[in-house]
Each structure stands twice: as structure tokens, then as C-alpha cells.
Amino acid sequence: MTTFSVTQEGPVNALALNKDNTQVAIGGRNVFKVYNIEEDSFKEICNLRASKHLNLSFSCNDVAWSSNDDNYLATAATNGHVCVWNLTKMGKAMQEQVYQEHKRTVNKVNFHVSEPYRLISGSQDGTMRYFDLRCKAAVAIFYSNTESVRDVQFSPHQPYMFAAVSENGSVQLWDVRKTEKCMQQFAAHSGPVFACDWHPEVAWLATASRDKSIKVWDLTSKPTLDYTIHTIASIGYVKWRPQRKYHIASCALVVDCSINIWDVRRPYIPFASFNEHKDITSRVVWRGDPQTFLSTSRDCTLYQHSFKDASRPATKANPQSVSLNKQGTVLYANRQHGSSSNSSVKSTSIMRKSSNTVVSDQFHLASSSLQSFHSKVANDNSSFGVIAKNYVLSDLPFWELCERNAAVAKECGKSNVSILWKIVRTMYADEYCQSSINNASLQRDDLGVQNNIEGDNNKTKGYDTPQFCSGDDETENEDQVDHVNAYYDFSATSKFGLPKGDFSFGENELDLELDSLSIDYRNGIRNSGHLIQQEDWHLPNEAFNVRHEILDRSPPPEQFSNHSPDLNDETQLSIEDQTPCFITINKLPKKPIWDPSNIVVDTLKHYAMIGDVQTAACILTVLGDHRKSLKSLDEPTQEHWLLGYIELLCRSKLWNQAAQIIKLSWIQNINTLNQQSTRINTSCSQCLKPLHRIGWLCDRCHSSEYSLCSLCHQVVKGLYSWCQGCSHGGHILHMQQWFLGNKVCPTGCGHMCEYR
Incomplete structure (x- = not known):
């Protein structure tokens, strides 16, 4: 058998085979034909729509072939008619009966399995009609009391029974x-049931529904659900595979x-798939052989499929998997190479006539080995709660927040997180801010700052105190003096715990991060964007006094070839007049700005990736205005981290901490979370039914006692306090006084209430 097809004039909705499986009838809105099935093609033998007397009865929703007589067809029409066709007649006479x-x-229409004159139909009007082809009208009417009947099927096991799905x-x-x-009647699905099919060997009924599931019911006695298959789309049709007890074919309505x-028995992945159709498949019917079946589709094609051409999704499935539970245990399943599954199939095929048949009926076997890993960090759920409760995220200076949170992390055994807090403090509280302000002032090209390094007489331990000179007016610079002292005073940096410089000159230690220079603001500094006084920096030529005059002097600059004659006389000073010699610095080199934002972003992403979203969210919250420098960290990522941390806090029942994160959030979507779902419904103290409406009356027991105080038995008009366990409560002051000396509910219900 091979796979072949034929194209029609329009979509095909119905399909039926004769009892010998040699002819096929197809139907649709614009199609109604009968084909003879050849070796590798379909041969048309009758086109029933070729008649001159076309009407809506020729538009088919379903077609059924008599199980005993190849000359009779029945169709379900869109106009509500049930038509019986006699293929031995011609023209209009072919419609032998029109009900x-x-x-x-x-x-749906369906012929009885053993009685060729018995026909059942199901309609959108919610009724089922039982016809005897020898009569002009229905012999019985069945009312389903539902909106519509989607499918009806005679049972092959009991001659008087049929199933209907609604x-x-x-x-x-x-x-x-x-x-x-x-x-019998039972609820099979949560949505409309579109199709059903009786198993040919056992009393099983398969049902297909819009709820994306196929269910197999054992109807031997009381309906029992034996198997369930969950699919990716709503199922429109199912058909059991002959000679294969556990195999069933399905086609979807959408997608x-x-x-x-x-x-x-293995419902998680299809045993075989056929992908020839380009649109939704409407019907499937087996040719009595488990290796061959026919199908129709909305793509206007009729196909015969050979099972040897099927694709096996299980062979493409990944045998590797990983799972993580709440305790941090990781289960990892990986492919076990050299498994004996193939050898077992080959050994079985030796005892059969055809090895191809056996291979096609074997479900793909894969062997995997399971490994378990335990993570100490992920398993430490207690540290999460301790850290969340003890972290301080606001209302303190930035450096103090970092110091406190670093100590909390260290106490909980998270040394890496503790070091990260200290690094963030160093970057943003001291060094980075200081470097940014210094370099911002040095980047103006039209202005300069000159610092004079004087002798030991002008040096003090640490840094020189800045002195602003602005001519006659010195008072207007007092604010600038305080501002600069905040960044250059060594006592301020000592408060943050910064280390001193690595180099020392005698007894005076200088911080190299400030260029190891004592700044003399009396000689010159920029004030409010203007240069007050500009002089060159002079460094001593030697670190010791000259003992005697150097007689062998260097030649004058005029003798050098690169000497510029355009220099003015004041610049061309003789070396004899320079005692002692000085090195002149015409321009102070700019100190490069170091921006740590990229490193901080990468670090936070690393912690979020390893599952420590608590650290990423808390550092972002503490950074405050410094978040503006993290330009490479987009707002959706920040929102994702905060929402993840809030969810973890809620799972741990840390409601206060979650509310604090929401309050401190700078993202509007998160900041408005505490304004949603803030309503709490109490329960009736008599029947414990939740009270969903506003008022003093319970909907179920019509009792109003839940609104009375359990102690004074008066209606509570102010603040109401109640126990979520027994639903009893009262005035908040009365409850407070009661629980100062009692633990049991004041109503005498015996519940151990907890008052907070």
C-alpha cells in the first residue's frame, strides 16, 4: 500500500466506506462523490451533484454507508433533512427517502451494525430520530434536553443501545x-463533546471534546474513566484503530x-503522525486494515495513508529532562547510550513473518538514567526569611544601608552577598561619587585648576583644607568650601571606612586616589565657573638641598635645534636665575572617569540567573537615584526581578516585607499593586460561608449574628476584629482586652484564636 490523494472542488466534511472497503463516499457543501479505490489512485464512479435537480439536500454534513448493502447511503443535510440514496437508480430517483x-x-447519521434498514440521526435541535428505511417517517424520537446533539453511534456490543454526545x-x-x-447519563467533559466512537472489541467508548482531551470510558457496568489523552487543540473526530486494542486516531478542529x-497507555506523545494535509482534517476511516486508512480535509483533498509513511514523534522527543523542587533538589534525566531497546525489538521480530510490521507497531523505547543533586544554597529557605526580615532598604544613609545589609548577609552565611554589598557601598557611596565630581570639574577646556605643592611647612597630616580666593568677596564661597570639604576631607572618607593610600612620604600619608597632591587653593582655583588666579605648578628639582654650585652647566636652550625663537623673554629664564630649579607643569592631566554601572548590571544579572533574585531586587532598591546610571538594565528586567521577589515573599507569608518592596518601587506597575485586591471578605460565624455582598445578612443562613460583638453583643459600627479560623469577632478594643488574659474564643466555640 502506498500514500496517494485526489483533489476536490471544495472542502470535504464527510467520509464513509462500504462494507468491502473498496469504495469510498465523500461529501461536503459542494462535493458529493463516490470513488473506487484502486491500487495507487482513486477512480470516480459517481458524482451525485451532477444532477440537474440540486438543492440543499445535496449539501452534506455527514455521510454513512449501509453496513450490509453497498447500494444505500445516508446523508445529514444542512437544511435539517436526512436523505437516503440508492446508487442503483439514476437522476432524481436516487433520493429514495427524504426525512x-x-x-x-x-x-450525524449512523446505520445499525447488523440491521441495514435501521438508521439513527442527531441534530442541532437537541433531538435524535430513529428511522426504518421502509417507513416514510421516524419510528422514534429521543429528546436529549440539551442544546444540540453532536454525534450518535450504535453500540457494536448491544444491538438496542446507542450513545449520544451533546x-x-x-x-x-x-x-x-x-x-x-x-x-445512563454522565458528564464526560468540561466543554462540548464533538465526537464519540465505540471500541470494536471491548465495551469502551471514546469521547472527544473542545476541552482538548480524549477520554476512554469503560461502560461494562457503571461508566468508569480508564484513560485520558490531553492534546494541544480541540478534538473534532476520533476513530479506533482495528486490531490494535489501545490505538485510536484523532484530528483537531483548529491549529x-x-x-x-x-x-x-502512553498519552503524552502520539504514537504516529500523518502530516499530508495542509488544512484541518475533518474525517478519518480505517480500511479494515490497521496499516491503511483514509482521510478528508478542508484543503479539498482525499488521502489514503500507509502506516509505513508515518512520522514517529517519540523518536524526536528529548529523553533528557531536569526538574527543581522547592527544597532545591535537582533531578536530571539523561539519555543512556547503548540501551537494549533496539535489540529487544530485533529479537522479537525473528519470531514474526514480517519485521516491518513489528517495528511499526513498537512504541519508541528510550532509556534514561536519573541523577539527583542537592543544593545547599537553594535549600536554605530559612536564610531567605531571615534576610528579608532584617534587611533595611530605606530611611538611612546609603553607606549605612550597605553596611547593615552586608552584616545581615554575613550572619546568614552568605559571604559573597556580604562582600557585594560592601563593593556597592565603595563604588557609589565614596569613590565613584568623588571621582565623578573631580573629573566633571576638570573636563572644562576653557578653565584650569592649578595646585601648588609646597614644602613640609604647608603640609598637614591628611589633605590640606581647601581655601577659596575670589578677590575681595570671600563670603560667597562658603557654600563651595563646605561642598568641596565633603569630598576631600580625609576625616569624611575615614567615616566610610576607606583605606588610606598605599604610599607614605615621611610622616605625611597621602591618598593616591586624589592624585597624591595637596591642593593650595590660595594660588588658584575655579570658582563658580571662572578662573580666579592661574599659576604654574612648581615641583622641587631635588628632594634634598644642593650642597654646592654645579659648575658644569648645560648649554643654553638657543643651541638646541628644536628651540623655538618665538618664546617670550619671560619664559626664557636663564638657569643661573633658577635657584633652586623647579619643574614647570603647564596643564594638570585629566583623571579618567571610571563608570562601574556595567559591572553592577552584570553582577545583578548573575545573581538573578542563579536564583538569588532577593539580592538583585534589594540592591536595586537601595541604589535609589544611582539606578539612573544603570542604563544597560532595562525597566522590564527590573520589574521582572521585583515581581519575582514579591512572589517569593508572599509564598513565605512575609506580607509586610512584600508591601515594603511595593511601596519603595519606582516602577508604576508594581507601585500600584497594593491598591488592587485589597478587599477581604469575612465569613459567616454560623455557616462559615464567605460573605460577598455588602450588608449585615448572610445569603445562606440569613443570620446577622456575625456582625455582633462576641463580648458586648452589640452591632459593630467601627473597627471590626475577627478570627479567620472560627469567624467570630467584635470591637477591636473588646477583643484586645479579652486576649490579654485568654487564648480561647470568647463565644465558647473552643477555637484557639490568635490575636495580633
Whole structure:
């Protein structure tokens, strides 16, 4: 058998085979044909829409072929008619019977398994009609009491029983001899049931629904759910595979165009798939052979499929998996190479005639080994709560927040997080701010700052105190003096715990981070954007006094080839007049600005990636205005971290800490969370039903006692305090006084209430 197809004039909705599986009838809105099935093609033998007397009866929702007579077809029409066709006649006479019993569209028709003149139909009007082809009208009417009947199927195991599935998700079992009431009815799905099919060997009924599931019910006695298959889309049709007890075919209503063959014992992945159709598949029917079946689709094609051409999704499934539980245990399953699954299949095929058949009916076997890993960091749930409760995120200076949180992290055994807090403090509280301000003032090209390094007489231990000179007016610079002292005074930096410089000159230690220079503001400094006085910096030529005059002097500058004659006389000073010699610095080199924002962003992303979103969210919160420098960290990522931390806090029942994060948030979507779902519904103290409406009356027991104080028995009009366990309460002051000396509910219900 090979796979082949034929194209039609329009979408095909219905499909049926004759009893010998040699002819196929297809139907649709614009299609109604009968084909003979050849070796590798379909041969058209009858086009019923070729008649001159076309009407809505030729528009088919479903078609059924008599199980005993190849000359009779039945169709379900969109106009509510049930038509019986005799293929031995020609023209208009082919419509041997037209039953106009239903008021709305007929969804399904089905012939009796053993009696060729018995026919059942299900309609959108919620009724089922039982026909005898020898009669002009329906012999019985069954009312489902539902909006519509989607499918009806005669049972192959009991001759008088048929099953009907409805729009409301229920399944009904009827006896054709009793029209008053169904034998059994049960809710099978949470959505409309679109199709059902009886198993040919056992008393199983498969149902397919909009709720994306296929269910197998054992109807031997009381309906019992044996198997459930969850799919990716709503299922529109199912059909059991012959000679394979656990195999069933399905096609979807939307999204998925494939025909999937399922093994109900392994419901998580299809046993085989056929992907020839380009649009939604409407019907599937087996040719009596488990290796061949036919299908129709909205893509206007009729296909015959050979099972050897099927794809096996299980062979493409990843045998590796990983799972993480709340305790931090990681389970990892990886492929076990050299498994014996293939060898078992080969050994089985030796005892069969055809190895291909055996291989095609074997579900893909894969062996995996399971490994377990335990993470001490992830398993330490207690440290999360301790850190969350003891972290301070606001109302203190930045450096103090970092110091306190570093100490908390260290106490909880998180040394890396403690060091990270100290690094952030150093970057943003001291060094980075100081470097940024210094370099910002040095980057103006039209202005300069000259510092004079004097002798030991002008040096003090630490840094020289800045002195601003602005001519006659010295008072206007007092604010600038205080501002500069905040960044240059060594006592201020000592408060933050910064180390001193690595170099010392005699007894005076200078911090190299400030260029190891004592700044003499009397000689010159920029004030309010203007240069007050500009002089060159002079450094002593030697670190010791000259003992005698150097006689061998260097030649004058005029003798050098690179000497510029344009220099003025004041600049060309003779070396004899320079006693002692000085090195002239015409321009102070700029100190490069170091921006740590990229390193901070990478560090926070690292902690978030390893699962420590607490550290990332807390550092972001403490940074405050410094977050503006983290330009490479977008707002959605920050929001994701904060929401993740809030969720973890809520899981740990740390409501106060979660509320604090929401309050301190700078993102509007998070900052407004505490304004949502703030309503708390109490419960009735009599029947414990939640009270959803405003008022003093319970909807269930109509009691108003829950609004009375348990101590004074008066209506509570102010603040109301109640126990969430027993729902008893009263005035907040009365409850407070009661629980100062009692632990049991004041009503005498015996509940151990907890007052907070």
C-alpha cells in the first residue's frame, strides 16, 4: 500500500466506506462523490451533484454507508433533512427517502451494525430520530434536553443501545425501545463533546471534546474513566484503530492539521503522525486494515495513508529532562547510550513473518538514567526569611544601608552577598561619587585648576583644607568650601571606612586616589565657573638641598635645534636665575572617569540567573537615584526581578516585607499593586460561608449574628476584629482586652484564636 490523494472542488466534511472497503463516499457543501479505490489512485464512479435537480439536500454534513448493502447511503443535510440514496437508480430517483423531521441542521447519521434498514440521526435541535428505511417517517424520537446533539453511534456490543454526545459535555446511553428516558447519563467533559466512537472489541467508548482531551470510558457496568489523552487543540473526530486494542486516531478542529494515532497507555506523545494535509482534517476511516486508512480535509483533498509513511514523534522527543523542587533538589534525566531497546525489538521480530510490521507497531523505547543533586544554597529557605526580615532598604544613609545589609548577609552565611554589598557601598557611596565630581570639574577646556605643592611647612597630616580666593568677596564661597570639604576631607572618607593610600612620604600619608597632591587653593582655583588666579605648578628639582654650585652647566636652550625663537623673554629664564630649579607643569592631566554601572548590571544579572533574585531586587532598591546610571538594565528586567521577589515573599507569608518592596518601587506597575485586591471578605460565624455582598445578612443562613460583638453583643459600627479560623469577632478594643488574659474564643466555640 502506498500514500496517494485526489483533489476536490471544495472542502470535504464527510467520509464513509462500504462494507468491502473498496469504495469510498465523500461529501461536503459542494462535493458529493463516490470513488473506487484502486491500487495507487482513486477512480470516480459517481458524482451525485451532477444532477440537474440540486438543492440543499445535496449539501452534506455527514455521510454513512449501509453496513450490509453497498447500494444505500445516508446523508445529514444542512437544511435539517436526512436523505437516503440508492446508487442503483439514476437522476432524481436516487433520493429514495427524504426525512424532514429535524428543525435544524443534522450533525450525524449512523446505520445499525447488523440491521441495514435501521438508521439513527442527531441534530442541532437537541433531538435524535430513529428511522426504518421502509417507513416514510421516524419510528422514534429521543429528546436529549440539551442544546444540540453532536454525534450518535450504535453500540457494536448491544444491538438496542446507542450513545449520544451533546453540547453541554454530557454522554447519554439510550435504548431504542425506551424513548422516555435515557439508560445512563454522565458528564464526560468540561466543554462540548464533538465526537464519540465505540471500541470494536471491548465495551469502551471514546469521547472527544473542545476541552482538548480524549477520554476512554469503560461502560461494562457503571461508566468508569480508564484513560485520558490531553492534546494541544480541540478534538473534532476520533476513530479506533482495528486490531490494535489501545490505538485510536484523532484530528483537531483548529491549529493542528495532523492526524495523530495515540496509544492510550502512553498519552503524552502520539504514537504516529500523518502530516499530508495542509488544512484541518475533518474525517478519518480505517480500511479494515490497521496499516491503511483514509482521510478528508478542508484543503479539498482525499488521502489514503500507509502506516509505513508515518512520522514517529517519540523518536524526536528529548529523553533528557531536569526538574527543581522547592527544597532545591535537582533531578536530571539523561539519555543512556547503548540501551537494549533496539535489540529487544530485533529479537522479537525473528519470531514474526514480517519485521516491518513489528517495528511499526513498537512504541519508541528510550532509556534514561536519573541523577539527583542537592543544593545547599537553594535549600536554605530559612536564610531567605531571615534576610528579608532584617534587611533595611530605606530611611538611612546609603553607606549605612550597605553596611547593615552586608552584616545581615554575613550572619546568614552568605559571604559573597556580604562582600557585594560592601563593593556597592565603595563604588557609589565614596569613590565613584568623588571621582565623578573631580573629573566633571576638570573636563572644562576653557578653565584650569592649578595646585601648588609646597614644602613640609604647608603640609598637614591628611589633605590640606581647601581655601577659596575670589578677590575681595570671600563670603560667597562658603557654600563651595563646605561642598568641596565633603569630598576631600580625609576625616569624611575615614567615616566610610576607606583605606588610606598605599604610599607614605615621611610622616605625611597621602591618598593616591586624589592624585597624591595637596591642593593650595590660595594660588588658584575655579570658582563658580571662572578662573580666579592661574599659576604654574612648581615641583622641587631635588628632594634634598644642593650642597654646592654645579659648575658644569648645560648649554643654553638657543643651541638646541628644536628651540623655538618665538618664546617670550619671560619664559626664557636663564638657569643661573633658577635657584633652586623647579619643574614647570603647564596643564594638570585629566583623571579618567571610571563608570562601574556595567559591572553592577552584570553582577545583578548573575545573581538573578542563579536564583538569588532577593539580592538583585534589594540592591536595586537601595541604589535609589544611582539606578539612573544603570542604563544597560532595562525597566522590564527590573520589574521582572521585583515581581519575582514579591512572589517569593508572599509564598513565605512575609506580607509586610512584600508591601515594603511595593511601596519603595519606582516602577508604576508594581507601585500600584497594593491598591488592587485589597478587599477581604469575612465569613459567616454560623455557616462559615464567605460573605460577598455588602450588608449585615448572610445569603445562606440569613443570620446577622456575625456582625455582633462576641463580648458586648452589640452591632459593630467601627473597627471590626475577627478570627479567620472560627469567624467570630467584635470591637477591636473588646477583643484586645479579652486576649490579654485568654487564648480561647470568647463565644465558647473552643477555637484557639490568635490575636495580633
